[in-house]
Structures are given as C-alpha cells and as structure tokens.
C-alpha cells in the first residue's frame with residue numbers, strides 16, 4: 005500500500021485551524037508625521053478597504069485615505085466609503101477604450117488627491133505601466149495566495165485544486181506582469197481537509213486584513229526614507 009493512501013485518516017488538522025504565520029511579524033508600527041496620504045482602488049466587496057480604515061481608526065496605521073476609486077458603481081467598497089465618509093470616485097472601465105485610458109484617469113485622480121501610496125485592495129483589473137510608472141514602488145497589491153504560487157484569477161480555487169496544505173496571502177509592490185513584484189509581507193494559513201473555496205477564502209481574508217495595513221506601513225516607511 006502506498007504510504008500516502010491513508011493520508012486523510014492521519015492526524016487531526018482541525019487542531020491546526022488557528023495556525024498562522026506572518027512575515028515580517030507585526031511589531032512596532034512606524035509613526036508618520038504628517039500622516040501617510042493613501043489612495044485605494046477596489047472593485048467589489050471592499051473588506052480590505054474597510055480593514056485599512058479600521059487600522060487607521062484604531063491608531064495603528066498612521067495614515068489617511070484621501071480617495072477610494074472603484075470601477076463598479078454601487079459596489080460594496082463604494083457603499084462602505086459613503087458610510088465611512090471617505091471620498092469616492094467611480095471610474096468605470098467600460099467607459100474607456102483601452103486599459104491605458106483608464107489608468108491615465110486613475111493617475112489624474114490620485115495626483116489631484118495628492119496621494120503618496122496607492123493600494124489595490126481587490127482591484128480586479130490588469131494595470132498598465134501608465135499607472136505603475138506614475139507611482140514607482142508606491143503601488144501595492146493584495147493577492148490571496150503565497151506568491152509566486154497561484155497567480156491570477158481564482159487563486160483560492162487553484163490552491164484547492166493543487167491540494168496544497170498551506171496557503172495564504174501576499175502584499176506586494178506591483179510590476180507590469182500580473183501578481184509579480186517585490187513581496188512586502190505574507191501570511192500563511194493551513195488548508196484543511198474539508199475546506200471549501202468559501203471557508204479557505206475566509207481564513208485567508210482574515211489574514212489579508214492584518215497584513216495589508218502592516219505592508220502599507222512598511223512600504224510607506226520605505227517611501228518616506230527616499231524623499
């Protein structure tokens with residue numbers, strides 16, 4: 005009998021469900037004077053956007069969200085911005101003939117809002133060098149896998165399909181190729197035997213809410229040290 009044939013009966017992985025590993029571990033938050041000026045881009049629910057705002061309100065992250073841009077009118081992120089009193093602009097990608105056209109509009113909006121750092125918090129569009137080169141090393145993305153594994157769409161489904169036993173999320177600087185760029189922070193979580201896409205996505209997302217504000221602080225510190 006092959007050694008792995010009885011794998012599902014070995015061990016009790018429910019005991020591991022609280023396992024997490026964040027690197028670099030969350031320590032002393034840097035102080036920014038004046039506060040970091042952030043722009044955020046979101047396409048959907050907006051829980052990461054609100055997570056950033058919660059880190060600000062709880063005085064962990066020393067920042068202000070100057071502007072949220074959404075590409076889907078009425079999406080959850082836009083509704084959260086209204087509730088949180090954060091300026092929100094809709095730039096609907098369907099109104100632009102090219103990806104570059106949308107990115108020029110994003111650059112204009114964020115320059116007018118005088119942001120230092122931009123966070124793609126669930127932005128479901130491919131960005132171009134127009135945006136990336138306007139904010140070099142100042143454009144962050146959050147992705148629900150341990151990059152460089154499982155780039156692109158449905159990263160959680162890809163992880164389940166591959167039967168990995170550990171997955172997680174990555175906050176990284178954005179480069180022209182999708183889901184590439186220097187990693188700022190990662191969190192690892194276990195994949196449990198009976199995980200569905202929804203249960204694994206929820207476990208990963210609770211870690212996204214922790215590492216994204218922390219990665220913003222790290223990237224913000226790097227940025228402020230260069231000016």
Ligand code: GRF
Nearest residue numbers: 049050051052126146147148
């Ligand atoms: C997150 O899982 C993020 O990793 C991915 O899109 C999702 C956005 O979720 N890029 P939310 O809109 O922040 O709730």
